[in-house]
Amino acid sequence: MILSIILLIVFVVSIGVGSVFIPPLRVLKALFALLGFKMPGVNQMDLTIVGQIRLPRIIIAMVVGMSLSVAGALVQGLYRNPMADPGIIGTSSGASLGAISCIALSLNTMSIFYLPLFSFIGALVVSFLVYRLATKDGRTPILNLILIGIAVSTFISSINSLILSNINQYQVSEYIFWMLGGLDSRSWVHVKISFIPLISLILCSLFFAKRINILILGEEESYTIGVNPERLKKSLLVLVSLLTGVAVSVSGAISFVGLITPHILRLIVGSDYRKLIPASILGGGIFLIVCDTIARVLFSPVEVKVGIITSIIGAPYFLYLLKKRENEVTI
Amino acid sequence: MPLWIENLKCGYTRPIVEIKNKIEFKEGKVYGIIGPNGSGKSTFIKALAGIAKIFEGKIFYNQTNVFSLSDIERAKIISYMPQSVFSNFPFTVFDIVIMGRYPHEKSRFSNDKESKKITEEKIDMVDLTPKKYSSILQISGGERQRTSFARVLAQESKVLLLDEPNSNLDITHQEKILNIVKDEVKLDKIAIIALHNIKLAAKFCDIVFLMKNGKIVDFGRPQDVINAENIKKVYNSEAIVYKNPFGIFDIELIQKDDENGIHVHVVAGGGQGQAVYKLLVEMGFKVTTGVLATNDTDFETAQALSIYTVFTRPFMPISEEEYLENVELIKKADFCILCDIPFGIQNVKNLEALKFAKKLFIIEQEDISNRDFTDGIATNLYNNLKEKAVVLNTLDELKYILQKGGEK
Numbered sequence A: 001m002i003l004s005i006i007l008l009i010v011f012v013v014s015i016g017v018g019s020v021f022i023p024p025l026r027v028l029k030a031l032f033a034l035l036g037f038k039m040p041g042v043n044q045m046d047l048t049i050v051g052q053i054r055l056p057r058i059i060i061a062m063v064v065g066m067s068l069s070v071a072g073a074l075v076q077g078l079y080r081n082p083m084a085d086p087g088i089i090g091t092s093s094g095a096s097l098g099a100i101s102c103i104a105l106s107l108n109t110m111s112i113f114y115l116p117l118f119s120f121i122g123a124l125v126v127s128f129l130v131y132r133l134a135t136k137d138g139r140t141p142i143l144n145l146i147l148i149g150i151a152v153s154t155f156i157s158s159i160n161s162l163i164l165s166n167i168n169q170y171q172v173s174e175y176i177f178w179m180l181g182g183l184d185s186r187s188w189v190h191v192k193i194s195f196i197p198l199i200s201l202i203l204c205s206l207f208f209a210k211r212i213n214i215l216i217l218g219e220e221e222s223y224t225i226g227v228n229p230e231r232l233k234k235s236l237l238v239l240v241s242l243l244t245g246v247a248v249s250v251s252g253a254i255s256f257v258g259l260i261t262p263h264i265l266r267l268i269v270g271s272d273y274r275k276l277i278p279a280s281i282l283g284g285g286i287f288l289i290v291c292d293t294i295a296r297v298l299f300s301p302v303e304v305k306v307g308i309i310t311s312i313i314g315a316p317y318f319l320y321l322l323k324k325r326e327n328e329v330t331i
Numbered sequence B: 001m002p003l004w005i006e007n008l009k010c011g012y013t014r015p016i017v018e019i020k021n022k023i024e025f026k027e028g029k030v031y032g033i034i035g036p037n038g039s040g041k042s043t044f045i046k047a048l049a050g051i052a053k054i055f056e057g058k059i060f061y062n063q064t065n066v067f068s069l070s071d072i073e074r075a076k077i078i079s080y081m082p083q084s085v086f087s088n089f090p091f092t093v094f095d096i097v098i099m100g101r102y103p104h105e106k107s108r109f110s111n112d113k114e115s116k117k118i119t120e121e122k123i124d125m126v127d128l129t130p131k132k133y134s135s136i137l138q139i140s141g142g143e144r145q146r147t148s149f150a151r152v153l154a155q156e157s158k159v160l161l162l163d164e165p166n167s168n169l170d171i172t173h174q175e176k177i178l179n180i181v182k183d184e185v186k187l188d189k190i191a192i193i194a195l196h197n198i199k200l201a202a203k204f205c206d207i208v209f210l211m212k213n214g215k216i217v218d219f220g221r222p223q224d225v226i227n228a229e230n231i232k233k234v235y236n237s238e239a240i241v242y243k244n245p246f247g248i249f250d251i252e253l254i255q256k257d258d259e260n261g262i263h264v265h266v267v268a269g270g271g272q273g274q275a276v277y278k279l280l281v282e283m284g285f286k287v288t289t290g291v292l293a294t295n296d297t298d299f300e301t302a303q304a305l306s307i308y309t310v311f312t313r314p315f316m317p318i319s320e321e322e323y324l325e326n327v328e329l330i331k332k333a334d335f336c337i338l339c340d341i342p343f344g345i346q347n348v349k350n351l352e353a354l355k356f357a358k359k360l361f362i363i364e365q366e367d368i369s370n371r372d373f374t375d376g377i378a379t380n381l382y383n384n385l386k387e388k389a390v391v392l393n394t395l396d397e398l399k400y401i402l403q404k405g406g407e408k
Helices: A002-016 A024-034 A044-078 A091-104 A114-134 A142-164 A169-180 A188-206 A209-217 A219-225 A229-251 A257-269 A273-297 A306-327 B041-049 B071-077 B093-099 B113-125 B141-154 B171-185 B198-204 B228-235 B273-282 B297-304 B320-332 B348-356 B377-387 B395-407
Strands: B003-011 B015-025 B029-034 B053-061 B078-081 B159-163 B190-194 B207-212 B215-220 B238-243 B249-254 B263-267 B286-293 B308-312 B335-338 B360-363 B390-392
Touching (some): A002 A044, A044 A209, A044 A229, A091 A114, A091 A142, A114 A142, A188 A229, A188 A273, A209 A229, A219 A229, A257 A273, B015 B041, B015 B053, B041 B053, B093 B113, B141 B171, B171 B190, B171 B198
Parallel strands (some): B078 B159, B335 B360
Antiparallel strands (some): B207 B215, B238 B249
């Protein structure tokens, strides 16, 4: 598919772009050399820049983009609403609660693993809480899920503000940095903790594609076609909170990727989740790598947080889509 | 393998539908559920589909409790078409219909060849082939309903539960869908349909259940269940149930005025009397009619409306006795109405009798010469009657005059 070719090109080019520009051919050479192939005439500097600095960061950008975008697609199917965002089930606010607790307890200074771990746990706990509160008699009506999601998120945000107003200046800026969502100084350590779980979760989501299509038809139809909506909703919620939880833990809160990417791709490939999920995987990867590259070079040598770039591109585009929606029936 | 239920109590937060009887749904039959709005038709259907909550009782198919089966096994037995179809997502008609194949497919991701073939077939059956790849957001409500129906067909289950499958459809497709259902049950399937259109229920169902306030009031063959008495009981309105000129069961609701004690005698035949009878009965007149042959559709209408009728055997001329009885009624009647009917040897005596009418209205749409099959005898009598009668062209004129008469 065209998208996978674009992803490859974007991947290679973005590695080359930065304070030191490396042409794509040299990037490829360096990449192959890193993979163990014998490449004559490889620049040793290229190897360091590509291998140690840019490659891990771009891999993180790619898998995080993929995960958020797939999570968005799943949530939109789950809520039967093409305007839903993964944050709606409480993962975002949960992750920030985890992050801020970690910062407030100064645990983040002890090991770089603590911040991701705390935000991951926060995301899971809060989304589980939302799910439990919204479930009654074994059924989880979508409306309950939305309302309780909003209520819980608001509650958590106020707790966050409470903590925020009681910690020192340094910690506040630490938290704000986390919240803006950045991929700066991400190293192989981050790749190690996130790559395999995220890729397996992403592949796992493909397994649900056909059933999500049926769920979108309506819960009654879905039940009588043989797809138990309650069971499917549960699995999807677990999947989405794991995906966003892990992604957010390594990247901070990056907004709009999960909302925008599946939405745009739906316009191109249609609503069939068997096409939409693969497209969202690739599209999310492309989107975040591009945004991250812009973030790196826009005000170089100063870096902008990637979360800011995604919002700056995403929000106006989203408004444009909403405007356009008024004029036509499709989406 | 029949489907049966016993002592069922179902609803949502509390039981709405309560069925005391043991009901067995047999293969090869179409079952209709009729009743006014809010009578529990949909809830009953949803309970059978496993969507509404079952508080008491069980649903068995072939001796197994349907809801103890796995989701996929159950879907192979029972399919369900909801009343309204709603989605925000631009799936195509094909996408939707092929979803019905889910319980039959092994793959969790792709669709197999057989499914695609069956999907094409079902889309063709509901006349949507030209719109196969259209988004369901861009087709009409009726087309969406047909898409949903095709999806249920593609599921190829043993029991089809349809909740008002034709509420949004044009008349041809209303009947077409029910015809497809009739063909489906020939493959040893069971169809259970909630319908608000009693006429369609009478025409297509083998057995109907009449519901009111969550209870089954009566059930059986449509001709036994759908009668004036039951309709009065359930819908709280007067109705006539009769066979229309095509020999098909028909039903007409009437809003009866208070009886005004005025006696009207009608000479009709060949279906010309139906509208007149209904009008007169609704306006509260005491109506008699005659002489009619027992195979005349007007005879059946008159019976359905409980109009006193002088009748004769089919294909026989009116006997002296019947003639005299008719004359008696004509003499007693405050006025008489002669409908636009053809005359032959059998009924020409009705014309003779009308000369005793105190007052006569003639409804004439076609010239008498065109409907005289007695070599001029009828024309002669008719023209004599016409001299002292009021001649009208339409039923509306009659209604107008009668209303004015009522005021005096």
